[in-house]
Amino acid sequence: MAKHETPLLDQLESGPWPSFVTDLKRQAETKPECWDILGQLELSYKERITHWKHGGIVGVFGYGGGIVGRYSDLPKRFPGVEHFHTVRVAQPASKYYSSKNLRQLMDLWEKYGSGMTNFHGSTGDIILLGTRTENLEPFFWDLTHDMGQDLGGSGSNLRTPANCIGQSRCEWSCYDTEECCHSLTLKYQDEIHRPAFPYKFKFKFSGCPNDCVAAIARSDIAVIGTWRDEIRIDQAAVKEYIAGNYPSNGGAHSGRDWGKFSIEKEVVDLCPTQCMWMEGGELKIDNTECTRCMHCINVMPRALRPGVDTGASICVGAKAPILDGAQFATLIVPFMKMSADNEFEELVEFIEKVWDWWMEIGKNRERVGETMQRLGLPHFLKVMEIEPIPQHVKEPRSNPYVFWREEEVEGGFERNVEEFRARHAA
Amino acid sequence: MALSKDELKAAILEKAEKSPKAQLYIKDFYACDPETKPRDMKNVANDLVKEGKLMFWSSGSTTMYALKSRIKNEEGAEGI
Numbered sequence: 001m002a003k004h005e006t007p008l009l010d011q012l013e014s015g016p017w018p019s020f021v022t023d024l025k026r027q028a029e030t031k032p033e034c035w036d037i038l039g040q041l042e043l044s045y046k047e048r049i050t051h052w053k054h055g056g057i058v059g060v061f062g063y064g065g066g067i068v069g070r071y072s073d074l075p076k077r078f079p080g081v082e083h084f085h086t087v088r089v090a091q092p093a094s095k096y097y098s099s100k101n102l103r104q105l106m107d108l109w110e111k112y113g114s115g116m117t118n119f120h121g122s123t124g125d126i127i128l129l130g131t132r133t134e135n136l137e138p139f140f141w142d143l144t145h146d147m148g149q150d151l152g153g154s155g156s157n158l159r160t161p162a163n164c165i166g167q168s169r170c171e172w173s174c175y176d177t178e179e180c181c182h183s184l185t186l187k188y189q190d191e192i193h194r195p196a197f198p199y200k201f202k203f204k205f206s207g208c209p210n211d212c213v214a215a216i217a218r219s220d221i222a223v224i225g226t227w228r229d230e231i232r233i234d235q236a237a238v239k240e241y242i243a244g245n246y247p248s249n250g251g252a253h254s255g256r257d258w259g260k261f262s263i264e265k266e267v268v269d270l271c272p273t274q275c276m277w278m279e280g281g282e283l284k285i286d287n288t289e290c291t292r293c294m295h296c297i298n299v300m301p302r303a304l305r306p307g308v309d310t311g312a313s314i315c316v317g318a319k320a321p322i323l324d325g326a327q328f329a330t331l332i333v334p335f336m337k338m339s340a341d342n343e344f345e346e347l348v349e350f351i352e353k354v355w356d357w358w359m360e361i362g363k364n365r366e367r368v369g370e371t372m373q374r375l376g377l378p379h380f381l382k383v384m385e386i387e388p389i390p391q392h393v394k395e396p397r398s399n400p401y402v403f404w405r406e407e408e409v410e411g412g413f414e415r416n417v418e419e420f421r422a423r424h425a426a
Numbered sequence: 427m428a429l430s431k432d433e434l435k436a437a438i439l440e441k442a443e444k445s446p447k448a449q450l451y452i453k454d455f456y457a458c459d460p461e462t463k464p465r466d467m468k469n470v471a472n473d474l475v476k477e478g479k480l481m482f483w484s485s486g487s488t489t490m491y492a493l494k495s496r497i498k499n500e501e502g503a504e505g506i
């Protein structure tokens with residue numbers, strides 16, 4: 001039986017799509033606190049103001065992240081949501097769950113929480129919504145001791161790193177995203193569990209430029225697989241596509257009749273750098289112009305494959321629009337070899353250089369992308385000891401001045417003023 | 427000469443005690459010793475939390491440090 005009248009929320013159940021209101025009502029049959037979520041939300045819809053308070057508690061003892069405190073500002077009226085903390089749980093690499101693991105998690109959350117979940121938050125980890133302060137420690141004990149699973153990151157910490165399925169299932173993966181994500185997660189345990197930075201910091205690992213974890217849009221350091229040799233072409237398979245014997249895009253768009261496959265219209269003409277053409281029945285690519293956008297490979301996976309000299313591009317500074325506007329990450333290193341044999345040494349060195357700089361220069365609540373924007377890319381490149389290259393240039397210059405650093409000027413900036421004054425009186 | 431670890435701890439606690447705001451950003455502690463690197467400062471502040479002398483306080487997206495005695499209740503917000 002509903003505890004509160006919720007006419008505004010009930011209206012949301014009338015559409016053809018699944019409704020969180022229906023889900024919450026069902027959940028409330030066994031978890032009565034869910035009636036109070038509905039009641040409080042109905043009130044917020046009426047009054048057009050939130051009744052949630054953020055903040056306060058941060059975690060279990062010794063951890064500075066993983067729990068986001070949430071309280072109702074009307075605890076007397078809605079006692080079920082007096083405390084309604086969010087718990088972040090680290091997801092397995094590539095989100096490979098066993099059904100056993102999922103059942104254990106659900107049992108644990110039935111026991112200590114509201115049963116409400118969000119698989120997954122935009123960071124990539126598991127979000128468990130709604131528990132009380134006194135349940136946090138017992139929940140954490142069971143999670144770590146019985147399940148060997150850990151909390152994720154929140155606050156000014158390194159957030160739970162995330163990766164695409166990589167080489168475990170995807171033939172396009174240009175490096176081992178799982179190994180890389182896992183080993184850096186272990187290496188930076190302290191940064192994940194305890195605040196370390198002016199604001200949040202995220203890593204994400206995609207095996208190829210399809211970027212299935214949207215690293216370029218969502219992470220402070222995006223590690224995106226790429227190759228520096230040539231796209232591998234199987235000309236016989238190209239002919240099969242042209243003849244219509246192989247479905248384009250691996251059959252992904254086969255639900256509808258798009259007409260006969262045209263390699264000109266669907267591949268060559270859509271290449272963003274116009275570096276492809278047909279010659280004597282063969283597909284040609286000028287690889288020096290190719291930006292590795294993946295389009296042609298996605299359309300004809302049986303004919304085209306990434307090259308074999310593989311590694312990753314490193315981009316820095318993406319963020320969501322919370323403070324300033326949203327922005328993509330900026331390309332900093334076009335190609336870096338990625339190897340588990342040296343524990344991703346080059347990447348680790350890069351990451352720590354970024355941190356050392358940002359921890360010192362970054363303002364409170366400033367994402368590294370905003371610090372870069374504030375001080376300019378040339379400044380950032382200098383800090384990173386990286387020579388500017390054409391790939392760093394996004395657009396024609398909009399600043400007419402050229403600034404020289406002293407070491408770039410023959411003879412430096414020092415001069416003998418007396419000698420100058422002898423010729424030009426002040 | 428950079429401060430020793432114990433001197434740093436004392437300086438951090440003093441700052442947390444005397445600062446007009448109860449909650450402090452990690453950056454607020456940098457001033458305790460300009461010669462200590464930010465990452466070392468963070469490690470010392472986090473040690474103080476492990477020792478139970480400081481506590482973490484979070485707005486949800488940003489984490490701050492505070493003396494337990496200066497946080498009135500567990501919500502603890504002083505207008506942040």
Ligand code: HEM
Nearest residue numbers: 050052070084086120121122123124127129200322486487
């Ligand atoms: C008007 C009310 C709310 C506002 C303005 C708001 C705003 C935000 C913002 C700005 C973030 C991003 C914070 C960050 O990561 O830096 C966030 C994240 C989050 N909020 Fe809220 N929030 C509201 C209500 C709620 C409520 C009622 C809940 C749950 C009961 C909730 C659960 C969450 C969760 C779980 C995240 C993390 C999601 C993720 O990382 O994917 N929020 N919220």
Ligand code: HEM
Nearest residue numbers: 399400401402403404409413415417420421423424425426
């Ligand atoms: C290193 C030496 C000099 C520097 C840094 C310098 C700098 C400048 C600057 C910044 C302006 C303003 C430009 C503008 O706003 O449009 C200017 C204008 C001007 N300067 Fe110089 N100047 C220097 C030497 C000279 C000398 C030696 C002369 C004459 C012999 C001179 C004559 C003028 C004149 C006539 C203008 C006005 C131009 C106009 O408005 O059309 N300057 N200068």
Ligand code: SF4
Nearest residue numbers: 164170173207208212
């Ligand atoms: S990002 Fe690339 S390598 Fe990773 S799963 Fe997606 S398509 Fe495959």
Ligand code: SF4
Nearest residue numbers: 271290291293294296
């Ligand atoms: S990957 Fe993209 S840029 Fe490169 S050849 Fe294919 S379509 Fe053109």
